[in-house]
Amino acid sequence: KVMLEMKALWDEFHELGTEMIVTKAGRRMFPTFQVKMFGLEPMSDYILLMDFVPVDDKRYRYAFHSSSWLVAGKADPDMPRRIHVHPDSPAKGAQWMKQIVSFDKLKLTNNLLDDNGHIILNSMHRYQPRFHVVYIDGKKGDSDTVHENYKTFIFPETKFTAVTAYQNHRITQLKIASNPFAKGFRDCDPDDWRTLTFHGRNESDSVVEVLTQIPPSQRPRN
C-alpha cells in the first residue's frame, strides 16, 4: 500500500491544471513526488523507481485570452523513455517504510541529448507520473529466471503539462505561495496565509492503487 504525501497540495494544483517546468539543465518537480509505504516485507530488498507516460497523443497550447488549454495537434515525436531509480535503491522494506520516500532528486528536462540521467519530456505535452515498486527475489537462481514482481501505483492528481515557462498565471501564483524556494516572489506576509491553506489532510481514501504488470516494451532497461 502506498500513500501520496501532500495530497491536498497536489489536489490544489490539479484543479488548476498542474504545470511542471522543463529546462535544459533539468528542473525539479514541485510539488515533489513523495509517498509513505506500508506492507512491505521488512527484510526483503526493493527497488523504487518512477517513470512518466504520455496522457494522450496530443500537443497543447495555452489560450491566454480564455485562460484555457487547447489541443494544438498531434503529439511530437516521442522522447527517449527514461526511468528514475530512487537513489537509495536497493534497500530493505523496513528502511523504505520507516520514513517518507521522496523523489526530490528527480529532474525534468527537454534536452534530447541529456547525459545527466534526467527524465526527458516534450514541452506542451501531458504526462502521468508512475511509481513502481520492484521486489527483488532473494533466491539465487539463474539470472534469467530471477523473478521480479512489479507493482505500479498511479496517482491521477499528479498529472501535469510540461512547459518551458508557466502558462496559467494561477499556477505561477500557487507555486510562489507554496514553494519555499520561491519565497522571494511573495508580495504579502506568507506566515498567516500558509498554515491556513495547506494544513495536512492525508486521506488514504483518495489513494488509488493499481496493480499493473509493466509491458515488455516499457520495462526499464539498464
Added chain:
Amino acid sequence: KVMLEMKALWDEFHELGTEMIVTKAGRRMFPTFQVKMFGLEPMSDYILLMDFVPVDDKRYRYAFHSSSWLVAGKADPDMPRRIHVHPDSPAKGAQWMKQIVSFDKLKLTNNLLDDNGHIILNSMHRYQPRFHVVYIDGKKGDSDTVHENYKTFIFPETKFTAVTAYQNHRITQLKIASNPFAKGFRDCDPDDWRTLTFHGRNESDSVVEVLTQIPPSQRPRN
C-alpha cells in the same frame, strides 16, 4: 584494499598537529574522511562505519608561547563510545567501489547528552579515527549464527586533537586556506590562488588537489 583520499592534505595537517573542532550541535571534520575501496565482492552487502579511539590516556594543553602541545595530566573520564554507520549502509560492494566513499555527514560533539547520533569526544584529547568494513553474510541462517567478518583500516595521518577552539594558529590558517566554507576569512584575492596537482606518493595513485598561494612577485599586475 582501501585508499585514503586527499592524503596530501591530511599529511599537511598532520605535520602541524591536526585539530578538529567539537561543538554542542556537532561539527564536521575537515579534511573529510573519504576513501576509495577495492576488491569487495560486487554482489555482497557491506556495512561501512567509523569510530574514534583515544590515542593515549592523556589530557593536553597548548602552550601559546612555545607553540607546542604539553601533557596536562591524565585523561578525563571516557565519553560514551559511539560509532557512525555510513548512511548508505548496507549496500553492495559494487556500489561502494564505483565512487568515493565520503563520511561528510559525520559530526563531532562534546555534548554528553547528544541525541543526534554524533560522535562524542573529550576536548583536549587525542583520537585516532578508524574505518571498519563489515561483510554481511548472505546465507540465511538463524540470526544468532549469522557470520559477520570485520576488517579495520587505520590511517595514522588522520589522528587529531579535539578542541573547542583552534589552538595552533597555523592549523587555523591551513583550514582557512583549504576549506571552501572558510573562504570568507582569506585575506588575499581569490585570483591569487591557483590549483596545483600532486600525485600521492605512498600506496596511492589518487590525484589530490591542493590550493597554493601564488607568490606576490609572480602575481599579474592590473
Added chain:
DNA sequence: TTCTTGTCACCTAGGTGTTAATAT
C-alpha cells in the same frame, strides 16, 4: 587562566520565478 558557548558575517551549494533576448 584556561577553556567553552553562543552569535555573527561570510561563505558554499543549489532551488525559485522574472525578464529580456533569441529561436522557430
Added chain:
DNA sequence: ATATTAACACCTAGGTGACAAGAA
C-alpha cells in the same frame, strides 16, 4: 505569434572561523 533560453536577484539550507561573553 509562440516557444525557448540564459542571466539574474532572491531565496533555502547549512558549513566556516572570529569574537565577546561566560564558565570552571
